[in-house]
Amino acid sequence: MKTFRDLKEQAIRQNFRRKEVFVEGQIVMNSQTGVKGEIIRTGPNYVICVTESGDMFRAWVRDIREVNESINKPRRTTFFTHGQATTINIRSS
Secondary structure (H helix, E strand, O other): OOOOHHHHHHHHHHHHHOOOOOOOEEOOOEEEOEEEEEEEOOOOOEEEEOOOOEEEEEEEHHHHHEEHHHHHHHHEEEEEEEEEEEEEEEEEO
């Protein structure tokens, strides 16, 4: 009997072969290492990516996740102190 994980990996592989997910130019993250990069080439079951610093890495399709580009944008939050609202920017690293 197949587990949910097996079915999910099979669906990802099928969508990858149809070029519906993980296409060139997309930003992805390797879930094993946490490295983020842009896909520059796709293979039969892997992708080759380049990080912002210019390093290349290869990752299996089952090990990568799509990254929402808005994750690295600055966020804002509001603090309330003594009845006064103060809004500050939070920079994610």
